[in-house]
Amino acid sequence: MVRASLKNNDQPPAVFLIGFMGAGKSTVGQYLARHKGWRFTDLDRLIEEHEGRTIAAIFQKSGEAVFRKLETEHLQRLLGQPRSSLPHIVALGGGAYAHEENARMIRAAGGVVIFLDAPMEELLRRCRAEPNAHVRPNLQNEKIFRRLYEERMAHYARANVRIETTGRQVEEVAREVEQWLRKANILWEES
Numbered sequence: 001m002v003r004a005s006l007k008n009n010d011q012p013p014a015v016f017l018i019g020f021m022g023a024g025k026s027t028v029g030q031y032l033a034r035h036k037g038w039r040f041t042d043l044d045r046l047i048e049e050h051e052g053r054t055i056a057a058i059f060q061k062s063g064e065a066v067f068r069k070l071e072t073e074h075l076q077r078l079l080g081q082p083r084s085s086l087p088h089i090v091a092l093g094g095g096a097y098a099h100e101e102n103a104r105m106i107r108a109a110g111g112v113v114i115f116l117d118a119p120m121e122e123l124l125r126r127c128r129a130e131p132n133a134h135v136r137p138n139l140q141n142e143k144i145f146r147r148l149y150e151e152r153m154a155h156y157a158r159a160n161v162r163i164e165t166t167g168r169q170v171e172e173v174a175r176e177v178e179q180w181l182r183k184a185n186i187l188w189e190e191s
Contacts, residue, residue, distance in 0.1 A: 014112070015112045015177075015186070019117055022118070022130075023116040028091075032174050040088075041089075041090045043075060047071060047074050050074065055093070058070065076105060079105055079109045103155065112160050113158070114161055117165065163180070
């Protein structure tokens, strides 16, 4: 894993949760926002709100290339926003960090990247159990799911830290994220 490098400024960089679909990025990010008072952005939800349609509809009607372009544009806007005195957790879609342009922008902005991980079989089980499983574009074909998982692992491995989520409650994972951020001297003291 890459080591976190912080510049000397008053606010730490945004913290990006990455990992394959079903890893818990949105759930952990929402939990931290709700229980710690941190800012939270789910990049996929941001795109859906701006576009007025679901990710599945974007994939279906416009194709993956258009979605990836939107993803990069929204990430760039997000990175360009002024920093706040509150920690900002950003959940990325499963493929966002696997696109080099996005990873490069995050690194250039000093973003901290946390890889939430679980074995492929566990991720497949979680995704299939979700109420919206039928609309996930890359879940409809198990071969594609498995291929994407394998392809993206090398990209995820470049994160600052890897946190295992298998068999763990959201609260446990969120606590480990927070503890790692404090230990790495990325979070500032709460008032």
